[in-house]
Amino acid sequence: xxxxxxxxxxxxxxxxxxxxxxxxxxxxAGCTITSYSEVNTVVNSCTNIIINGLAVPPGKTLExxxxxGTNLTFQGTTSFGSSTKWEGPLITxxxxxxxxxxxxxxxxxxxxxxxxxxxxxxxxxxxxxxxxKATGGSTFxxxxxxxxxxxxxxxxxxxxxxxxxxxxxxxxxxxxxxxHNTDGFDISDSEAVTIKDSVIMNQDDCVAxxxxxxxxxxxxLCSGGHGLSLSVGMxxxxxxxxxxxxxxxxxxxxxxxxxxxxxxxxxxxxQGSVNNITYKNIHLNGITNYGINVQQDYAGGxxxxxxxxxxxxxxxxxxxxxxxxxxxxxxxxxVLCGTSGCSGFDWSGVSIxxxxxxxxxxxxxxxxxxx
Ligand SMILES: *[C@@H]1O[C@H](CO)[C@@H](O)[C@H](O)[C@H]1NC(C)=O
Ligand SMILES: *[C@@H]1O[C@H](CO)[C@@H](O)[C@H](O)[C@H]1NC(C)=O
Ligand SMILES: *[C@@H]1O[C@H](CO)[C@@H](O)[C@H](O)[C@H]1NC(C)=O
Ligand SMILES: *[C@@H]1O[C@H](CO)[C@@H](O)[C@H](O)[C@H]1NC(C)=O
Numbered sequence: 317x318x319x320x321x322x323x324x325x326x327x328x329x330x331x332x333x334x335x336x337x338x339x340x341x342x343x344x345a346g347c348t349i350t351s352y353s354e355v356n357t358v359v360n361s362c363t364n365i366i367i368n369g370l371a372v373p374p375g376k377t378l379e380x381x382x383x384x385g386t387n388l389t390f391q392g393t394t395s396f397g398s399s400t401k402w403e404g405p406l407i408t409x410x411x412x413x414x415x416x417x418x419x420x421x422x423x424x425x426x427x428x429x430x431x432x433x434x435x436x437x438x439x440x441x442x443x444x445x446x447x448x449k450a451t452g453g454s455t456f457x458x459x460x461x462x463x464x465x466x467x468x469x470x471x472x473x474x475x476x477x478x479x480x481x482x483x484x485x486x487x488x489x490x491x492x493x494x495x496h497n498t499d500g501f502d503i504s505d506s507e508a509v510t511i512k513d514s515v516i517m518n519q520d521d522c523v524a525x526x527x528x529x530x531x532x533x534x535x536x537l538c539s540g541g542h543g544l545s546l547s548v549g550m551x552x553x554x555x556x557x558x559x560x561x562x563x564x565x566x567x568x569x570x571x572x573x574x575x576x577x578x579x580x581x582x583x584x585x586x587q588g589s590v591n592n593i594t595y596k597n598i599h600l601n602g603i604t605n606y607g608i609n610v611q612q613d614y615a616g617g618x619x620x621x622x623x624x625x626x627x628x629x630x631x632x633x634x635x636x637x638x639x640x641x642x643x644x645x646x647x648x649x650x651v652l653c654g655t656s657g658c659s660g661f662d663w664s665g666v667s668i669x670x671x672x673x674x675x676x677x678x679x680x681x682x683x684x685x686x687x
Contacts, residue, residue, distance in 0.1 A: 352376065359383075368392055372407075375400035382411035384452075390459070391419045396443075398430040404443025404465070412451045418458040428463035428498070432489055436496025436520075437617075442466045451475045456482075463488055467499045468518065474506040482514040490540055495519040500541065503531055504550065505557065511536070521545040521578070522570065527588075529561045536568040543575035544568060544598070548590050549582025549614065549627050558588025558627060569599045576600040576639065576668070577608045581627035581657070584615035588627035600639025600668060607641055607648040607668035608634065610682075612657045623679065625654035632658070634682070636665040641672075649675035649685050 347362035349355055352373055358365055363386045372378045374397030382388060388409075396406040406426055409416060418424075424446070431442040442465040448456065453476050460483045461468055468484050471477070479501075489495015500516035503509055504526035512534045516522045522538030524545045525531055538544065544565050551557035570576045577595055581588070600607055610632070612623035641648065648668040651658070658680040666684060675687035 352378075355379070363387065365389070366391055367394060370394045372396045374398055375402050377405055378407040380407070380409045382409065382414045384412045384414070386411060386414045388414065388416045389419055390417070390422045390424065392422060394422075394424045396424075396426055398427040398465070401441030402443055403440070404445065405447045405470075406443050406445050408447040408449070409456075410449045411454060414450060414454045416454075416456045416459070418460055420458075422458075423460045423462050425462045426464045428465045428486060428489060428495065431465040432494035432496070434492070434494050434496060436466060436498075444470060446470070447472065448477070449473050450477045453477075455480070458482075461485065464498050464518070466497045467502055469500065470502040470504070471506055471509060472504050474509055476508045477510070479509075479511045480513045482511075484514070484516045484518060486519065487517040487540060489519050498541075499524050500538070502526065503528060506531065510534075515539075516541065521547070522573070523565075525560060525563060526550050527557055527560050529559075531563045532566075533564065533568065534566045538568065538570045539572055541573050543570050543573050543578050543603075544595065545575070545578040545580065546590065546593065547580050547582070547614070549585030549588050552585055555587040558585055560589070560593075561591040563592070564594045564596070565598060566594075566596045568597075569601070570603065571600075572602040574603070574605045575609050576603050576606070577634070577637065578606065579610045579629065579632065580614040580619075581612045581629065582614045583612060583620065583622060583624040583626065585627060590627060590629040590632075592631040593629075594633040594635070595637060596633070596635040598637045600637070600641070603639065603641045603646065603668075604643045605645050605647065606650050607639070607671070608637065608666070609650045610658070611650070611652045612654045613652055619652070623652050623654045623657060625657040628656070629653070629658050631660040632662075634661075634663040634666050638665070638667045640670040641668060642670060644672050646671045647673040647675060649677070649682070649687055651677040651680055651682060651687065653678065653680040655679050
């Protein structure tokens with residue numbers, strides 16, 4: 317018996333060390349999903365899952381509620397049928413200590429071209445793409461999303477997760493100005509989330525942070541969209557959903573975008589707070605509207621010119637924000653605070669050139685800014 321066990325152990329070591337692929341394809345054969353009808357059985361019984369070339373039927377969510385500790389790999393193209401108008405999401409991934417990875421060359425294709433009409437959220441019937449609710453050291457790496465119908469990735473109720481090496485490519489939506497509200501990453505009610513080493517090409521916020529704490533973004537390349545944003549005050553009634561603190565953006569590039577950095581609080585929300593936010597080493601290039609825009613007058617999805625103090629911004633650090641702007645509407649810094657809405661701004665090394673309009677600050681002047 318001892319000897320028999322030893323042989324199994326040795327055999328396993330030989331296989332896993334000399335040929336991990338051989339090992340995985342054989343032992344995991346029953347855990348590979350190639351058709352939608354296999355999803356539930358596999359997800360309920362396996363902890364080492366491959367999704368290979370899956371076509372998700374129109375109007376269905378690929379729901380992956382994974383067992384704790386699961387490894388999931390996407391191979392080939394995962395496509396999402398789009399004959400039906402609906403709200404999605406196209407895929408949800410839930411779990412604790414899960415590890416989701418895209419194999420080289422793999423893609424998830426949201427087929428946004430079938431939905432885009434130049435109206436975004438205003439015209440319903442477009443699905444959100446990718447929802448994550450994960451905890452306990454979960455990782456999501458090397459995921460390539462193509463053509464989000466509208467918002468790309470939303471992270472909610474998550475704790476201790478890391479996303480790295482993503483490509484979110486909605487650049488096709490630039491054509492004829494058809495893609496709208498294609499936010500890259502939206503984060504709410506989450507703690508200890510890191511998103512790093514990723515590329516986002518879209519038509520709305522590259523990152524939009526709504527609520528949570530200890531959220532970190534680094535080495536992002538944002539192109540074509542609306543910049544690195546905070547948007548706080550989504551709830552009109554529950555102030556606990558309007559709390560944001562301890563957020564860092566470091567070593568990011570924002571290029572050919574409407575804004576570089578956009579901090580907005582919602583004047584039509586109940587109370588809330590924004591504390592201890594840092595943007596550091598942010599390179600801007602080809603920004604058309606605002607290099608840095610801080611506004612406390614967001615209501616009903618746009619600014620209304622009447623800033624309020626209901627969600628005070630306490631502690632906003634800008635350090636080494638450099639770059640250039642382009643076009644007739646370009647303004648390096650625009651600040652519109654409530655009468656007592658902004659405090660604790662520590663800004664240094666803000667150097668944004670090429671603006672066509674003078675910077676403009678209302679009710680609060682950040683240190684070192686000529687406005
Ligand atoms: C998941 O992958 C990691 C790293 O390759 C491995 O250590 C772990 O045992 C795998 N987990 C499962 C459930 O197969
Ligand atoms: C940002 O641009 C700089 C200068 O071009 C480059 O060195 C750096 O690698 C870029 N970083 C990212 C995340 O794209
Ligand atoms: C501010 O946030 C950073 C990043 O999460 C954190 O390291 C630091 O301790 C926070 N500062 C305070 C005063 O809480
Ligand atoms: C500055 O912005 C405020 C708020 O939008 C506006 O009322 C004011 O006219 C602007 N000042 C200039 C000189 O454009």
